[in-house]
Amino acid sequence: MRAARCTRYGLPDALEVVDLDDPEPGPGEVLVRVHAAAVNYPDLLLVSNRYQVPAPLPFTPGSEFAGVVAALGPGVTGPPVGTTVAGAVLTGAFAEQVVVPVAGLRPVPDGLDMVHAAAFHVTYATAYHSLVTVGQGAAGEWAAVLGAAGGVGSAAVDIATRLGMRVVAAASSEERLLVARKLGAEAGIDYVHEDLKTRIREVTGGPGVHLVVDPVGGDHAEAALRALRRGGRFVTVGYADGRIPRIPLNLVLLKDAVVRGFEIRMLRQYAPDAVAAGDRALARLVRDGMRPLVSRVHPLAEVASALTGVAERRTTGKVVIDMVGGA
Template sequence: MKAIVCKDWGPPDNLEVQDLPDLVPGPGQAVVDVRAAGVNFPDVLTVQGKYQVRPPLPFTPGNEFAGVVRALGEGVSGLAVGDRVIGFTQTGAFAEQVLAPAAVLMPMPPGMDFATAAAITLTYGTSHHAVVDRARLQAGETMLVLGAAGGVGLAAIEIGKALGARVIAAASSAEKLDVCRAHGADVLIDYTREDLREALKAATGGKGPDVIYDPVGGPYSEPALRSIAYRGRHLVVGFAAGDIPKLPWNLMLLKSASVVGVFWGDFARREPQANLAAMREMLGWMAQGKLKPLVSKRYALAETAQALNDMAARKVTGKVVIVP
């Protein structure tokens, strides 16, 4: 089988396509023929050795996928060879085959295509964990989404609307904001052209957002936090801007606000049943048309480095996938 291999930490251009032996499942494992694999910002950090988790070298990056069960290990029940499944694993998805614990595989809903199925695990899982579990967003509250046109941002918008909240989308261009509007955002802010604090003041009548969904970091976190409502919750999801902000603690004191960390991967590992329940809830919302994952581009396996470079350069709207 062909697979992307990271032999040493460095830029995506260092990745190689290699021919590797076919995978063999051990007890409790499954091998899946990958039909599509989702690309996420943590993949960019992982191949550079900058992510929280550093897999042993060499390794195949990529962790969310959709495909067809190829082989099953001893003791696996509830799955059969030929089943169409959605899965998540620590590494290995950017390949023609992936090895995963059978327990993390879920059946694909009827009628869903592989690219869409590969685009929901991390982004929608992260946003559901953030918005529903960590922020406890309530109907009638207002949520600000920074970096709103990215994969997790669009997922957060849709989940916020599914919960009955008012959603303010902030992004870096009119084109990106058009996508946010199409996914349900109520208010649009271009933070390259508008003062974020003034725009939030106008959008909320001076009250500020109850929840801030922040996968960006960098220069936008502090003005957003300064605008937060009383008892607001600022969700720390990631740092796509590259810089980890240093926030004055007095801002939280003055508003009785909370800064809340969001690490979906560890949540999925520590609380697998809660994670599966969240995925089932979201698949139900998808069936109702409340969640509509956007796959904006597909890359061949040999184009994986380009996909990661586009992600790093913030050229991606919604999700992009690798199609082996």
Template sequence: MRAARVEAYGGPADVVIRDVPAPEATPGHVVVDVAAAALNFPDLLLIADRYQVSAPLPFTPGSEFAGRVAAVGEGVTGLAVGDPVHGSVFSGALAEQVLAPATAVSPIPPGLSMVEAAAFRVTYLTAYHCLVTIGELAPEQWVVVLGAAGGVGSAAVDIAVRLGARVIAAASSPERLAVCKELGAEACIDYTTEDLKLRIKEITGGGADLVVDPVGDRWAEPALRAIRWGGRFVVVGFAGGEIPRIPLNLVLLKNITVRGIELRTWSARLPEETARAREGLATLVAQGMRPLVSEVHDLDDVAVALQRVADRAPTAKVVIRVAD
């Protein structure tokens, strides 16, 4: 089968297409014929060996996929050959077939195309946990989403608006903020030109109830300072580059709750919470929610697509079409 491969750590240009052996179903696992796979910022970190966990060389990158079950391993129940599913793995999704634990795949919510399903599972599940499972978001509360036009960010804006929250989208350009406005954000902040803390306080009149932060870097602290007494701050990642050093006295004096989520370990350790989140998302999909996809590339162009993500050029998710 054809697959994207990383044979030496580096950048998008180092990702090549190779013919590799097809996987075989092992106990507790399924093999999926991949129709589409979505790109995420952590893919770039994994390719560069800058992620929290290394992938041994050579490897196939990609974590988020959609397709049909091709084979079922011993002990797997509830899944059959031909079932349309979407799922996530640590790596391996950017290939014509992927081997995944049966617990890491689930039926595609009715109404989603394969491209939409590939762009949905990781980012929307992460965003739902940030807002609901961890963030305890209630209608009419103010939520600030940093990196609001990115994968997790746009999903968080979308979900929060549909749950009745008042959303402030913070992003790095007018073009990105325009996308957030289309998703229903009540207010927008360009944090490259505006004072993030000041603007959040001006807009909310007293501080945000919840901040969702996939960016980190120099924007985490001003966002934290703009949280009201008793508010929540959820750490998702560090797409901005630097891991911030948060003054813990702010957390103490304002009784702020700081939580983090890393979906790979969360789903494995907390299956019941994950199942409830999927049910909540399926309800929103039935009501018309769809992930934003700004670009679709063929597998042969995966290096180009990854470079687009690295350059922060897309205004929504980037998906690789693996099969028709």
């Protein structure tokens, strides 16, 4: 099979597409023929050896995919061979075949093709649980979403507006804010050229937002926290800025604010009922017409270029590697 391969840590341009032996599923595992795989920010961190869980060299990056079940390992009774599935792994998805524990697979919601199925679950589940399960967002509340044109950010804007929240989108350019507005954001703030705290308060009429979802980090995190109204909630999701913010705890005290972290793998481990409820809610939204924003689709041969575009923030929504339609 053909696969992207990381043989030394560094920039995405070090990745090579090589031929590898076909994998075989072991006990409790399923072999999936991958049709599409989505790029996520942790893929970049793994390639550069900056993720909290290192991937030993050499390895095949890629964490999110959609495809068809090709074989079942010993002791696995389903899903049947030929079933369309989506799944998540730490590494291995940028390949024509991937072996994954059966617990890492899930059905594809009705209405999603392979490209959109590959781009859906990681970002949309992260966004949903950040907004609802952890953030306790409710219809009519103001929610500020940082990095609102990125993968998690665009998903958060999409879901929040569909659930009746009033979204303030924050992004790094007017072009990216336009993406968020098309997804339903009520207001947009260019946090490179505008003061985020001041503008959030202006948009909300003074008191600030009820909820902040922040997948970016860096300097904007503290500004967004300062724009919370009293008793507001701040959910930290990731650090696409590359810098982990240092928040003055007196702000949390003075605002009676709640600051929580969210990481999808931990939720699966400690709150499976919440995960199942979120999957059902997302499936309903898909039936109502929700689709992930996919801005670019690359063949496997262009995997390095695909990751570079995400690293340099030249993309919006999700970027997907097409395993069957290109060279």
